Amino acid sequence: MPEPKDAPEPKDTPEPKAMPDPKAMPDPKNAPEPKNAPEPKAALEPKDAEPPAADARVAAVRRLAAAGRRRHAARLTGCAALLAVALTAGAVAVGNTRDGRTAPAAASAVVSPQWQTAGDPDAGVRALQAHLRTQPRDFTGWATLGLAYVEQARTKGDPSRYPQAERALKRSLALAPGNDQALAGRAALAAARHDFTGALACADQALRENPYSERALSLRIDALVELGRYREAARAADTADARRPGVPVFTRYAYVRELRGETDEARRVLEQALAGASSRGDVAYVATQLGQLAWSQGDHAGALRFYARALAADDGYLPALEGRARAQAASGDTTAAIRGMEQVVARYPLPGPLVELGELYEARGRAGDRAKARAQYALVDAWVALARANGVDADLDTALAAADHGDARAALRAARAEWARRHTVHTADALAWALHVNGRDAEALRYARQATATGYRNAAFLYHRGMIEAKAGRTRDARTHLGAALALNPGFSPLGARAARAELKRLEASR
CATH class of the missing domain: 1.25.40.10 (Tetratricopeptide repeat domain)
Structure with a gap:
């Protein structure tokens, strides 16, 4: 980084x-x-x-999570048989x-x-x-x-x-x-x-x-x-665009530009890619990328339109279903968002949608929702255990989920391990937040700054930086970045946006 x-x-x-x-x-x-x-x-x-069908995969992960709750001390040994079944499934x-x-x-x-x-x-x-x-x-x-x-x-x-x-x-x-x-x-x-x-x-x-x-x-x-290695990635994208222009290269070119804060250019390139997409798969993929870009910049209505186009091309395309649920949540339609995210995790219980669904339950706050949320977070732990057992580096997933909904010390260990392997804006943000939840805000601030150094417009990164600055006593900077997060994407997270508003209100009252 x-x-x-x-x-x-x-x-x-x-x-x-x-x-x-x-x-x-x-x-x-x-x-x-x-x-x-x-x-x-x-x-x-x-x-x-x-x-086997997706429900078998989901059941395998859920069985592992249940086994972990029953016999946490003997988790790896007790779950060996379940692991074999899960991997087969x-x-x-x-x-x-x-x-x-x-x-x-x-x-x-x-x-x-x-x-x-x-x-x-x-x-x-x-x-x-x-x-x-x-x-x-x-x-x-x-x-x-x-x-x-x-x-x-x-x-x-x-x-x-x-x-x-x-x-x-x-x-x-x-x-x-x-x-x-x-x-x-x-x-x-x-x-x-x-x-x-x-x-x-x-x-x-x-x-x-x-x-x-x-x-x-x-x-x-x-x-x-x-x-x-973003500068090299930008040069590689230019080279690829010169040699083999097309949907695969256009989408990467756009993401490199987005990481540099050039969201208008990223949108232009994606729209060009969508106009040139011929297969249903490419249409669904590029429309979803446009939806995600719109959502990240606070255009929730625009995001929903792009997701509708993606799902018209492929009504089972999971990234579009997940993105639509996030946009529905950001638009205030919590019921539809929960229903949509439940559909996603019922097929593939991955950390991102599991955490999102758990937070949606917490944000709704009905009787039993807290327990439902905890169940989703437990499934993240099960997923990570299975991923690691199969040789997949899952430290970034662990750091992000555990920092907010698990073991803070485990989050920091995972974030440090991921940072040792690669320095990206995402690993910098994860390490900053893990340090924050462990009370090490002075150290966290360095990484929070690195996460936002490229110009990448990400409301969650701005929120994390603002909360870290507030704890570090940098009140003015905290107000700036918390306000920027909410201005950019007021629905960036079911719980994070709520926490940002509360902290910003507290800081304003203390002026």
Whole structure:
């Protein structure tokens, strides 16, 4: 994470004048393989069949949470059997949202059009499996299957797909060493496991082989963003836009601009991407990105319109359902928001929507709502335990949830661990808030400033900074940032917005 003096200056990234020489690109000769990927014995086994329905995944997480409550002291031992069941059922979903945002990697389908059946990616995977049984030396097919498994893990919450993805990608590389499709697949797999250093190395290796690989160009941007290397990410986005303009690149280009505070430019690029989107998946994805951007800037009515467009393209698209619920909550329609968020967590109990639903229950305040909220927060703990057991870095999820609704010391440990791996605005904010809830506001202030140093307009970050400043005795600054948070997005959090108003009122009364 750069210090404030090193923060990217807005609007200073020139468009590339000429195509960079591929030979000048980074050349990691031994790109690290995604970590924690055990070597399976075969590539296409019965276990490659589709995972059970979402309710089985949810039930597995809930059983683990219940086991943890009953026997907290013996949690890991007592839950081993449940863990095995949960992993088989695909209980853990990875690829957490950021501020209710979906990862840009969702922008494009991983299964090539020739393997898609009536728009059903799962049918495409089955078709690929059948094809590879008869054509086992098709290295492109193996690379495509590996990418498809990564996508299934992300969209279905099934990390058991990762070893299958690794095996398929290795098979592709064994058949055709250095093929860029498989190298880009390895980058996607590393990113899915939150190994962003490995993802960057694999993407660079793929680009050595094919400087025009859309997937590798896109994943390189993702990795640089997730490592907090924002200036490099901006240059990578410009390069990708010059080489392979399209929906996957446009959405990443927009997010890099948003991180720099250039929300108007981000909106313009996303609108261009939506105008050029042809598939239902791309329309749903880009419209959802526009909805999330509108919500983050306080345009809740506009957000709802974009979510409606996304759901018209795909009525089951979870990020749009989640975003619509957040926008409904911000608009004051708590009943609809709770109903919508319940629908989301019933299918995939991920930390972001679980915390949001818990806070919605608390904000509503009916009889029994407090207990319902606690149940959601307990499920977050269960999710984190399962994710970690499956080799996924879940420290950012832990830090954010535990700071507000769990063990403050655990939140700080997790935030420090994540900060040690990567310095981003999100990890800086998480560490600042974890320090705050542990009463270490003087130390927290440094990180709160770094979280807002790039110009990224995020109401939660401003709220955290204002609350930290209030505790640190910087009353004037606290009023400024709490007021800015509420002006930017008055519905940024069911409980956080309420706390910001109360603290701002207290500060104003003490003037």
